[in-house]
Amino acid sequence: MIKARITVTLKNGVLDPQGKAIEHALSGLGFDGVGAVRQGKVFDVELSGTDKGKAETDLKAMCDKLLANTVIENYAVEIA
Amino acid sequence: MKSAVVLLPGLNRDRDMIAALTKISGQAPATVWQTDTEIPDVDLIAIPGGFSFGDYLRCGAIAARMPVMRAVAEKAAKGVMVIGVCNGFQILVEAGLLPGALMRNTSLKFVCRQVKLEIANANTMFTRRYQPGQIIRSPVAHHDGNYFADADTLARLEGEGQVVFRYAEGTNPNGSINDIAGIINERGNVLGLMPHPENLIEAAHGGNDGRALFEGALGIAA
Numbered sequence: 489m490i491k492a493r494i495t496v497t498l499k500n501g502v503l504d505p506q507g508k509a510i511e512h513a514l515s516g517l518g519f520d521g522v523g524a525v526r527q528g529k530v531f532d533v534e535l536s537g538t539d540k541g542k543a544e545t546d547l548k549a550m551c552d553k554l555l556a557n558t559v560i561e562n563y564a565v566e567i568a
Numbered sequence: 569m570k571s572a573v574v575l576l577p578g579l580n581r582d583r584d585m586i587a588a589l590t591k592i593s594g595q596a597p598a599t600v601w602q603t604d605t606e607i608p609d610v611d612l613i614a615i616p617g618g619f620s621f622g623d624y625l626r627c628g629a630i631a632a633r634m635p636v637m638r639a640v641a642e643k644a645a646k647g648v649m650v651i652g653v654c655n656g657f658q659i660l661v662e663a664g665l666l667p668g669a670l671m672r673n674t675s676l677k678f679v680c681r682q683v684k685l686e687i688a689n690a691n692t693m694f695t696r697r698y699q700p701g702q703i704i705r706s707p708v709a710h711h712d713g714n715y716f717a718d719a720d721t722l723a724r725l726e727g728e729g730q731v732v733f734r735y736a737e738g739t740n741p742n743g744s745i746n747d748i749a750g751i752i753n754e755r756g757n758v759l760g761l762m763p764h765p766e767n768l769i770e771a772a773h774g775g776n777d778g779r780a781l782f783e784g785a786l787g788i789a790a
Contacts, residue, residue, distance in 0.1 A: 503716070559668060
């Protein structure tokens with residue numbers, strides 16, 4: 489079995505109101521020096537088989553087709 | 569003129585859309601379920617508002633990948649008119665039938681109120697019964713209506729008159745770029761908008777500002 493982690497983040501230049509709200513909340517908790525906060529998503533995916541090359545191709549296709557909206561989001565695939 | 573309404577789990581404005589189309593066209597629309605691969609021969613397909621699939625992943629993301637949306641895309645490619653309202657707009661964007669994306673409202677709050685809309689393009693099948701620049705009222709109810717598109721896409725939309733509705737007079741409820749409330753595809757047969765024109769079609773609604781949209785699309789005399 490192959491375990492993979494997909495990280496989806498907002499592209500630069502795309503406004504992230506949720507990240508902004510988190511940033512303010514952290515400052516409110518007294519954490520000084522908090523710069524920009526950007527919120528993203530993490531998907532842990534298990535795949536059958538052992539072919540990591542095929543897994544990477546499949547995972548990228550999953551990102552392009554569903555897991556990420558490439559209009560506003562970037563993604564990174566990491567295979568354990 | 570015949571119409572069809574797309575049904576998906578989690579939509580909650582489907583009855584409103586069916587009622588509006590029935591009252592305005594005089595005949596009940598056909599309904600198609602998410603797993604249907606064929607849509608009957610109609611002139612207008614409506615995708616209602618709501619929270620399809622619980623807004624999981626991204627609003628409209630799962631719905632956009634259901635079999636019925638492939639059928640909608642096929643019909644759209646043949647020139648059939650398609651309107652997506654609220655979640656329906658999000659679904660059309662996720663399905664790639666309209667450009668851009670709909671993001672969380674900048675206020676981070678769900679907004680449920682009446683806004684004013686400017687008819688930014690009265691030269692479409694959907695807006696031909698309005699005057700250019702006319703201001704109409706419309707309810708909105710959404711959490712993710714903040715329209716975003718990259719600079720090139722935005723310039724194209726603005727240049728080609730594909731921005732059809734704009735929030736007017738400082739009523740932008742969600743931070744949408746250029747006050748965009750609704751856009752149309754290049755061909756002019758697929759419209760998406762966040763406001764709910766189907767909820768303002770008769771006196772009992774407090775006005776009928778939205779009625780002309782459906783009358784225009786369905787070719788019905790006012």
